[in-house]
Amino acid sequence: MVGLNKNILRTILVASYIIIIALIIYGVSALFSYLNTGADRSKMLHTEIKKIEQYLPKIVWEPLNNEGRPMDNQNLKALENDYLDAWYVKQVAYSSNSIAGIKDYYTDSAKENIFDFIERNKDENINIEATTLNHNPTLEFFSEDGQLAVITDRNVVEFKRVFKAKKLVLETTETSTYKIVFLLEDGFWRIRHLVKENSELYKVEAAPIETNGLTIKGINYYPQATPWNMFGDAFAKDTIAKDFKIIKDAGLSSVRIFVQYDDFGKAKVNSLKLEKLKQTLDAAEENNLKVVLTLFDFYGDYSVLNWTLNQRHAEKIIETFKNHNALLAWDIKNEPNLDFDSRGETLVTAWLDKMIDLVKTIDPKHPVTIGWSNIESATILKDKLDLISFHYYEDLDDLELAFRNLKLEVSNKPIAITEFGLSSYKGLWNPFGNNEKDQSEYHKKCQTIFSNNTISFMSWTLYDFVEIPKEVVGRLPWRKRAQEHFGFINKNGETKPALKYISSN
Structure with a gap:
């Protein structure tokens, strides 16, 4: 009986040793694999607010005729995606007065302006619900090194609802023009400058539809x-x-x-x-x-x-x-x-x-x-x-x-x-x-x-x-x-x- 117990104990010790060695090898392998793999963009992002069919305003680009280096469709699509993501994360931030996601789409200097705006809204108990419905961008410039881009976005239709102490105080729809400067950093097209050049109230002039004699x-x-x-x-x-x-x-x-x-x-x-x-x-x-x-x-x-x-x-x-x-x-x-x-x-x-x-x-x-x-x-x-x-x-x-x-x-x-x-x-x-x-x-x-x-x-x-x-x-x-x-x-x-x-x- 004593010999049997010793054999059982010996078996348990050997099995435990094998399991520990296997876990160490697996851990080292995973670390090595991670260090030799490019950064996964999805894991770098705040995925809870990443635009994955969460934000699809109508966007129509003007034909490419920019100064500097020609831009291919792949780069243009990447710029478009990051641009719309930047709008989305900013709107989430203004609604919740949270800064999550902002650093992924704005450079250090640009994000400070957003952070300051959020802090003022917090102090005054203001929240803003907003969206853009239409964008009409023109690529003005794309640098030779592929690291800088400038666009003008005209007739951007923006809808906003402003709340103070959870009470609606303003609701408006505007048509605006923006000038935007982007820098390519760590694979992101981040906004360096975003300047509103003009804005006016949005109005749709729809031609009247003839309904005389309409009987249903x-x-x-x-x-x-x-x-x-x-x-x-x-x-x-x-x-x-x-x-x-x-x-x-x-x-x-x-x-x-x-x-x-x-x-x-x-x-x-x-x-x-x-x-x-x-x-x-x-x-x-x-x-x-x-x-x-x-x-x-x-x-x-x-x-x-x-x-x-x-x-x-x-x-x-x-x-x-x-x-x-x-x-x-x-x-x-x-x-x-x-x-x-x-x-x-x-x-x-x-x-x-x-x-x-x-x-x-x-x-x-x-x-x-x-x-x-x-x-x-x-x-x-x-x-x-x-x-x-x-x-x-x-x-x-x-x-x-x-x-x-x-x-x-x-x-x-x-x-x-x-x-x-x-x-x-x-x-x-x-x-x-x-x-x-x-x-x-x-x-x-x-x-x-x-x-x-x-x-x-x-x-x-x-x-x-x-x-x-x-x-x-x-x-x-x-x-x-x-x-x-x-x-x-x-x-x-x-x-x-x-x-x-x-x-x-």
Whole structure:
């Protein structure tokens, strides 16, 4: 027994010795490898604020015709990346009053000015939320040794919100021109000087869009089997085309469909999703239907530093479909006023305002609207919108007067109710709800009001749905059951009495 214990102890000691030697060799090897490898830029940076698809303002370079040494595309791209990173880290710094990341993109003398500015803001309890939306740089000079570059950046669109003691005191959008001197240090194009040469208030002069005679008779649409997941794996153009024929045969002329920001890939829009959206628009055209395309469904962030990502998302979709024959109008956002309480009305409205500018810049031909959740919000940004639209789920007895009052405020623009409807659910979770006969009477009354007041409309929705995602109305069963029964066609594919009044025709 004693001999056995000695052998076990000897084995443990030998094994421990081997493990220790192996760890020492591994450590020396790792150190040697590190000392013989070039610096990893990603590990040098403050990666928590490094621009990796976090900041994508529109940047358009003037043709290269600079003094000094010619600059190749690789160097120009590196300069561009570091330049935009410099803007980004400075904006993060001004928002948080933190200096993290500044030293990576500014030389010692330049960063001292930023540090001083941050200290003053700390002392006065000031924070600045800002972003740039457009850059138009010209390379003026590139030194022969490749270590110095000078650019002039014109018409830089800057949006700023200034807070003092967490209270908004200033919100402004400016167009500025900057002169910037860069030095190449440790592989970085760092800013040595950044001087604002002039600045003025930003203003977009969009030509008015002709909307005389615009009449909308339509419906909001999701396929019955895939509500709120229209462009997912179960996408089928044949199904959509059949539904569009039903809509057309019912006497309607348009559909409203939705693009979800996350689902479509955020700033880097998914090409497969674009193809599915194209097939949907093609199906609409084949059935002589026009499409109101709603952007940014289920998006509710609005953070200023995310605006450039939002705009690249919208830009891709608008550029792709602005010439499609089925397109009727752009709806910037579904019910954004529901985010006023959580995100702040001024921030949400500013986001919408700049998104309208972007859409009109890319597509000056199609009307732009916002699908407000109620008629009370319908006058917000009315001077910039081409079509005023709102949703109405309130008492129908109040609709005509409310509509006439709105018409007085926006007498020169068409108005549409782009959502309205009544659930036919009456059951365990809502024993005092409405049945299919009540729903039919509701739509009959709606069509009478619409005809008497020449109101454009888009009802909610073609189908009853089997399953409503919890993200839409939450988990409460009485809310989910009600949402499942707004359609004109029930879960078994049978038409409901309300279909007779889907249109005034």
